[in-house]
Amino acid sequence: MYFSWRSYKWFAVVVGFVVILTCGIVYYFLTRGEVSTDDAFVDGHIFIITPRVSDYLTKVLVTDNQIVTKGQPLITLDPTPYEVALAQAKASLAQSRFTLTSLELGVPLQLTQTAEQVKGAKAELESLRKTLEQLLQDEVAASQEVKRLEAQSKLATVDLERNTALRKSGAISQQALDNAETSYRSALAQLQGARARLESVKKQRAAQEADIQLREANVALAATGKEQAEIKARQTEAQKAKVKLAEAQVKRAELDLSYTTIVSPTDGYVTQKKIEPGQYVSPGQQLFAVVPLNPPEVWITANYKETQLTDVHPGQPVQIEVDTYPGITIQGKVDSIMAGTGAVFSLFPPENATGNFVKVVQRIPVKITINKQAWDGLPTLRIGLSVIPTILTLDNNHGQARD
Numbered sequence: 001m002y003f004s005w006r007s008y009k010w011f012a013v014v015v016g017f018v019v020i021l022t023c024g025i026v027y028y029f030l031t032r033g034e035v036s037t038d039d040a041f042v043d044g045h046i047f048i049i050t051p052r053v054s055d056y057l058t059k060v061l062v063t064d065n066q067i068v069t070k071g072q073p074l075i076t077l078d079p080t081p082y083e084v085a086l087a088q089a090k091a092s093l094a095q096s097r098f099t100l101t102s103l104e105l106g107v108p109l110q111l112t113q114t115a116e117q118v119k120g121a122k123a124e125l126e127s128l129r130k131t132l133e134q135l136l137q138d139e140v141a142a143s144q145e146v147k148r149l150e151a152q153s154k155l156a157t158v159d160l161e162r163n164t165a166l167r168k169s170g171a172i173s174q175q176a177l178d179n180a181e182t183s184y185r186s187a188l189a190q191l192q193g194a195r196a197r198l199e200s201v202k203k204q205r206a207a208q209e210a211d212i213q214l215r216e217a218n219v220a221l222a223a224t225g226k227e228q229a230e231i232k233a234r235q236t237e238a239q240k241a242k243v244k245l246a247e248a249q250v251k252r253a254e255l256d257l258s259y260t261t262i263v264s265p266t267d268g269y270v271t272q273k274k275i276e277p278g279q280y281v282s283p284g285q286q287l288f289a290v291v292p293l294n295p296p297e298v299w300i301t302a303n304y305k306e307t308q309l310t311d312v313h314p315g316q317p318v319q320i321e322v323d324t325y326p327g328i329t330i331q332g333k334v335d336s337i338m339a340g341t342g343a344v345f346s347l348f349p350p351e352n353a354t355g356n357f358v359k360v361v362q363r364i365p366v367k368i369t370i371n372k373q374a375w376d377g378l379p380t381l382r383i384g385l386s387v388i389p390t391i392l393t394l395d396n397n398h399g400q401a402r403d
Contacts, residue, residue: 033394186284
């Protein structure tokens with residue numbers, strides 16, 4: 001009896017070993033060629049809504065978490081001041097065109113002028129020259145302001161790029177990244193405004209120089225008695241410059257008026273609304289954000305261990321499981337692999353040149369895009385959701401999920 005029980009135990013051990021070995025072999029063949037991680041999340045673009053002109057808000061047409069479509073009006077500013085400015089610009093343009101038409105048709109001019117007329121023309125010319133000197137000073141100041149704001153914009157761009165990298169590595173909060181984006185857009189808006197002012201001063205200076213040339217011609221012709229045709233030709237050219245300036249002012253006024261209605265730059269959800277009707281807003285001020293929740297505006301950022309990326313390359317298919325929606329698998333593909341590890345782009349990169357060294361497996365961010373065709377009918381992927389992507393490294397179909 002003792003011998004039989006001992007034999008049974010050995011038989012059970014052998015059978016158990018065979019079962020475990022078989023399960024291990026089956027598991028290996030089922031999972032080989034699959035690289036997975038739970039250190040992954042949904043990422044995407046965040047569109048910060050800012051005004052391009054200063055004014056009071058008259059209507060806020062959206063609320064937090066509201067779905068909006070591209071081109072949908074979001075807010076309106078008081079258009080009255082910009083409507084008045086546009087009307088004035090159009091009136092000035094009409095007057096300039098009328099004057100140009102009169103010159104081109106031929107306005108009779110006196111062939112000779114009295115000494116008093118010559119004296120008056122010289123006085124007017126001197127006044128125009130003083131105005132030109134002021135415009136030249138304004139142009140220099142505006143040019144210096146543009147250079148200063150260009151440097152500020154470059155600094156804001158560098159800060160934004162650095163904060164974007166820091167955000168991807170988790171070294172800073174989303175709010176810090178949003179602040180950097182706001183600073184960047186504010187600097188860009190200020191730079192655009194400064195360039196517009198510089199261009200306006202240049203056009204005014206050009207018109208003033210043309211007017212001075214006209215007055216100088218009038219003085220010379222009045223003193224020498226040159227023929228009327230030469231005067232009229234110079235006047236016509238000077239008036240053409242004034243017409244171009246007036247046309248530019250009308251276009252600028254039309255743009256400013258159009259900026260009083262802000263529309264959505266993309267399909268998405270409104271979030272972080274910080275304004276109400278009646279508030280005064282300025283260019284570059286963050287009002288709220290529009291977050292798209294559909295591909296290609298959203299993607300997956302997965303932080304894989306460096307030892308997992310041996311056989312990973314762009315184009316490989318990916319199966320994505322979302323913690324929020326258990327049982328649902330989303331198809332995607334590897335888009336790109338970051339040029340360095342997350343630690344390299346952190347705020348304080350590790351320094352391993354001193355003291356003791358402990359080797360730590362590094363993680364490298366991998367961007368995974370979502371198959372747009374397979375997206376239809378699936379739940380919404382909100383930015384920041386945790387996911388588990390599995391890269392199929394043995395699939396050579398470049399992005400097509402295997403059967």
